[in-house]
Amino acid sequence: MKKFLQNLILPFALFSAGILLIGCEQAAEPNQQNIQTENADQSSTAHVQNTEKPELKTGSMLYIVRDVADLQLKAGEYVTQLQETQNDLQTAIDQHDQQQLQQAASALQKQLTGFNAALNSLNLKTQEINDIRNTLLSANQQVLVSPFLNGQVDFSQVDFKKIQQQMGTIQSEMLKLASMMIPQQADNDAAAEKQS
Numbered sequence: 001m002k003k004f005l006q007n008l009i010l011p012f013a014l015f016s017a018g019i020l021l022i023g024c025e026q027a028a029e030p031n032q033q034n035i036q037t038e039n040a041d042q043s044s045t046a047h048v049q050n051t052e053k054p055e056l057k058t059g060s061m062l063y064i065v066r067d068v069a070d071l072q073l074k075a076g077e078y079v080t081q082l083q084e085t086q087n088d089l090q091t092a093i094d095q096h097d098q099q100q101l102q103q104a105a106s107a108l109q110k111q112l113t114g115f116n117a118a119l120n121s122l123n124l125k126t127q128e129i130n131d132i133r134n135t136l137l138s139a140n141q142q143v144l145v146s147p148f149l150n151g152q153v154d155f156s157q158v159d160f161k162k163i164q165q166q167m168g169t170i171q172s173e174m175l176k177l178a179s180m181m182i183p184q185q186a187d188n189d190a191a192a193e194k195q196s
Helices: 002-021 030-049 060-093 098-120 127-144 158-193
Strands: none
Touching: 060 098, 060 127, 060 158, 098 127, 127 158
């Protein structure tokens, strides 16, 4: 039941909450839109001169929900694939099957490369989610440079514990994302009940 909740309901709930909150953003008044358009024209010329990274916000729940939903949308499929590949790796290790191990290593390398590309393509607004993304990228990079994924498939040389630990790090970071949303949803439910 716990896996059912984690794998099906939680991502859907996070995505739905993010879309709902993004849709609730207040529209700017017409006068503000004109001012913003003028400021945007001025800032676009300034932006060409100053190519530093945009400053990330901290603590804004709207942006956190948006970033979590975006991360879930773009990278959620890779997490599921990585879990399946981790199971395949464990089976290959238990059975000492060299061919299955080689196939799982190849699949893992492709999935991690795609996962990194998906993480790098995110346009994040919050520092919290950006930190989680950087942790995921670091863990992925450590796995990608491991001898196991660079053609070394000798059981005596490969450190499977380290690979499993790094895969666990990826999963724990995704759970951190989910846990950031659960307390906020409980607060929203309590506030809605008080208003009724």
